[in-house]
Amino acid sequence: MPGPAQHPSAPTASPTGTGSPDDRVPLSSALGRLGGFCARHPAAVIAGWLLILMASLVGRHLASPTFSDQVDLPGTASDRGAELLAASLPEAGRPNGKIVFHAGTGTVADRRSAVDLTLADLRGLPHVTAASPPVTSDDGRTAYTTVSFDVQLKNLGHDYTDRLDTATEPARAAGLGVAYGGDLEQVVREPADDKLSEGAGLATALVILLLAFGSVLAALLPLVTALISVGVGLSLVGLVAAVLSFATSSMTLAGMIGLGVGIDYALFLTTRFRQDLVDGRDPVDAAAHTAHTSGRAVLIAGATVAVAMLSLYASGLDFIGRIGLAGALAVAVTAGAAVTLVPAALGLVGRRIDRLRLRRPVAESGGRHDGWQRYACLVSRRPWTFLAVGLAVLGVCSVPMLSMRLGHVDAGADRPGSSTRTAYDWITHAEGPGFGAGANGPVLAVVDVSGARTPVVARIRDDVTAALKDTHGVASFSPVKASADKKILVTTVIPATGPQDAATGVLLDTLSGQTLPRALHGTGAHAYLTGAVAGQADFRDTVGDRLPVIVATVLILAFLLLMTVFRSVVIPLKAVVLNLFTTAASYGVLVACFQWGWGDSLLGVSEPVPIESYVPMMMFAIVFGLSMDYEIFLLSRIAEAWHRTGDNRLAVGEGLSATARVISAAAFIMTAVFLSFTASPTVVVKMFALGLAISVILDATVVRLVLVPSAMFLMGRANWWIPRRLDRVLPRLHA
Template sequence: MASLLYRLGRFSFRRRRLLLSIWLAALAAIVAGFGVAGSALDEQFSIPGSQSQQALDRLKEVEPAAGGVSGQIVFTAPPGHRLSERTYAAGMQATLREAAHAPQVGAVIPPQKTGTVTPDGRTALAQVQYAVSAPAVKTSSLDALRDTAEPAEKAGLTTHVGGAVFGTRGVQIGSTEVIGVVVALVVLVITFGSLLAAGMPLVTAIGGLAVALSGLMLLTHVFSISSTAITLAVMLGLAVGIDYTLFILSRHRSQLARGMEVEESAGRALGTAGSAVVFAGLTVVVALAGLSVVGIPFLTVMGLSGAVTVVVAVLAATTLLPALLGFAGRRLVPKPTSRAARRERSDRPAMGARWIRATTRRPLVTVLAGVAALVVLAIPARELQLALPDNGSAPQGSTQREAYDTVSDAFGPGFNGPLLILADTAHARGGARGARSELTQVASDLKKLPGVAAVTPPQPTSSRTDQVLQLVPATAPDAQGTQDLVHSVRDYADGVRDRSGVSLAVTGTTAVNVDVSSKLSASLVPFAAVVVGLCLIILLIVFRSLVVPLKATIGFLLSVAAAFGAVVAVFQWGWLADVLGVTRTGPVVSFLPVILMAVLFGLAMDYEVFVVAGIHEEYAHGGDAKEAIRRGAPGAFRVVTAAALIMIAVFAGFVTLDDAIVKPIAFALAFGVLVDAFVVRMTLVPAVLALVGRAAWWLPKWLARILPTVDIEGRGLPPLAADGAADGREREVSRGR
């Protein structure tokens, strides 16, 4: 691999105009295609084949108005008044009439029909049923529904329009998320001491991200890609794109400071640091593609979208960056008086060397202290609760959040997410009469189940054999009690089918979300096994060691557990909630664990490779095990520190989003990188290697014969050219040839 990338680096350096033209042409073509076709994002989360989804599809066939997504209009009379007063009643009826004729609305169910009027007569809840699913509802239709509240408001009523139809409509990335890029630029300037060098990783990363993002937007016409997947791709594209070019550029500048010829340095930087970049990128791609083992289509697409972005970032780092290095030429050589040049000439131990010496002086103490700290951080993870977010997590002040809070206060939280029960009586014993009797009994029995607030009588549909009941839980849609109730109703349905032949299926938006969360929770352990297995195999091949993969895997699991603990403390317990803008504590988005494990796995392996590769290289050249750590690890300290700070800054920028899906994921990634880079990779890794000594690099002979040999350290690169030839090539580059 190192030799191939060495030749690619020199080719890209020499043919820099060709490479730059190819990238610009690709960007222009994809952006033009996106400009013409636009995007077609799909915000629906579902599991095809699940009971709730099958029943919902059936309900859409027999009763489109009931099978589509629903909205709510909440009416509240002034204190001391009732909605039944003539003026208020007239205003409410006018609003309901306009809502019934609003675009895409299939039916409006007034409060009197469902009995959703408070005992004091001040507050009432009307249901608005759309004939289509949530992604098919146009934004203009939602605006029209909001406008229907005008007659009621003119009559003096307070109205709130909300419901499931106002769920996530896409993530909007604003100016605050650019803060992470600004912080990344500052870190790069401090790292390189040069604006030209600092700008190259940003230009390369943003160029690669623009190509990947435009391509993904075009693919939304073919695949169901959500805005959350796009946001994840943006986070990853920026973070790894900057980091990968940082690793290569740092090696290039270090070689230039030692007097290496420019083209040779570009090739060797790509053959050494570039090999680690390709390998690290491969681990991220494999981990993200591994999301497909979960078996949930929207999560598979999310993982593949991120993987595409990482692939493009690696391509940009290995082709576009060497081309830019060719254009920059000797202008990237650190000035003799610069801090970068002094660092290469200095015999004084740098901060990284001093840190490594401190952590390896008493390695056992370092390991015990580091592991204990991570275990303490992970303690809250035992209380991790998962669910898909509802409007209770919407931003404060939004119409859907106000409607949600009003309904919860007036009727109970369960009215924000009622369950639909589709009853199939085609095989009912006793025919139509037996079916009617059985459904009456079903409604009565369901009211007695724990956690049930209300049950409506069976309602007929266009099909003679299908009827619908609405069950209102006593708990919020994302509460554990609601999940338990869904399973209780299904257990009860099994008994109904056995005794009467009537089939009951629980469906609706809340039931679909419960099924998605249950599927994700059940797949967490198998997915973790896949990720851990990949970690062991990949590192076993790279470092040809048993201790290194085992250590890396345990460190990764500790980082993940600590990140889970921090998420629970902030998003469930409310620690620092006001500082981070968390508007409601409770369960976090159900696919956070698998996303965190997939992304953090790849990033952790990045840092593992860059830290351990230097140590392994020193040891491979015949150095003492402990001396190899002290000589090889400090070289990665500065680069890994800068890379981690950039990652943290980019992810932290997305914590500012008022989105219940992206915010906890971004926070978990930022905290996970913080812990993994600084506690695990740069503290525990050197300490563990120092503790085990030469045993860290032991591998059974039979296993060594089986494993392929992968050169990511540049051992197979050709020897350096003679000084005279090198000087001649440098003169050519300086003249711009």
């Protein structure tokens, strides 16, 4: 590929033809020296990591981490309503959950003595303040009691389920079915145990590594080092969770990301190491050179992922920010292991890395006649065609995103047979006031009458009652009652539809925006909706409002980092635009599979569900961070060739042919790891797993192998343009 004259900013090729001057002096950098040290003392470094792993596992066990999906939303209507309840009617605002009884034959009333004994035992449990008289369905076969607590349910711990089982034993002994619903899911729902998913993902990753490398040791090395680093990373998350309460999905998400990037980083380093061996370096020198070159790209890639994850704190929601913190901690440990543990392992195996062969091992680059080299030439000849096809694929995948509906996945989507799902179904299918799908998500309407004139308070009660009767979507509501201090009026509204139904969201908007304001107009009173469902609606709206802040934060930080690393304005601009396309496409697939129900049977989801409110925000940060991994690995090789030759076309072709194989293998591995987590019983974990898998495979194939090279071929030397004044003020940071 003949190119133009040498670009002024590109250094001349080394006289030996071995690359840039940095390539010939691998120990001149701190990373090179660190990699060389680890390769020369592999036993000590590996032993150190194993000691850290054991110590962190013990520490996590002793620390007793806590996980909860409780979200605080200060300043929202639901929060204000909760404050009013706590001040004037604390018993109504206390944390509570439902215990549901169901008679397979006969009625619940036939076992009244057993139910009464159960209620007495429940009232005697620690932290229980009340257990209401049972509300019974019209046919008498289903009943439930609302149990109130004096602490947040997340603080009871999952061991509290044993106490509930003991207290409800009389009802079970009498032949009644017993299930726990409502907010008791925080007690009975253990954090997802995804060991089977992880095992399946690791097995698939091993097969792909064997196919990619052709030798057993080369395939096992990335896997083993990734497992050690992920073990340390998750233990660190557990230690932090003893101080900061993380969401229940945090550990699984951190494990997914840590395992995926851990294998990827080790794969990139091992591939470069094997190429250096082919080029004639001795193992220690090759490990040092690998750390000096690819190690820099790994650290920058890891920093990009961590920064993207930590940017979630810009949402202003601790719940969201802490999930990002969990992922960032796992990635930070993984990146640290990549530049220490991996060089040590490479130094330990040395040239024996290809001893146990399944086929002829493949190094980083196959030479001029390599298939990827021919593919690069094809893209360079028809860049417009490849660009159009790639954009069309992403465009089609993005279409469903236009109908995305955010919400909360309720217990109706839990695993069939689980206690929470059983309680949900019994209440849904029973008939009578207080039953139906909406009874699984009652809404408390709190009217603050402290500022109203005394003569109109009675009229307010009547007006609110009349307004609720005339509101479409209200199945039933309790009598509007005043608190003892006469400062608030309270009623419990049962929607006609389930908590995750779109119609329930419409009802909440109608109640808060039209029904109650009209009923209270001119009285000086104000109404607030509170409770779990109202809180989830406020959370949805808050997340939706703050999503643009997260998007802007991530884009700006990524743009600045890439501009600093690659000394270009065009390259980071192209990167952020293409990553927006990738994110849109992955959102579209999520909507089609979960909201439209196209993947219900394959994913093990019993019904179409809305997209969990915080999933798009989390996915954007994670997808952007992970996609930057591949961007940095590809562009770092292109930049190497550009600085050596000054020929954009030659640089893009050389970088693509050198990294396409390893990027493809890495993407398939990460996709396999993520897809394995779709077997998780938690629907939100399934969403993350599928969304991340789709985004990775689209990014590494359509974007990284089609759109990036075709766009760079079209833009030519403009890829490397940066104003000289800006170039002088930016810090020097190279990948």
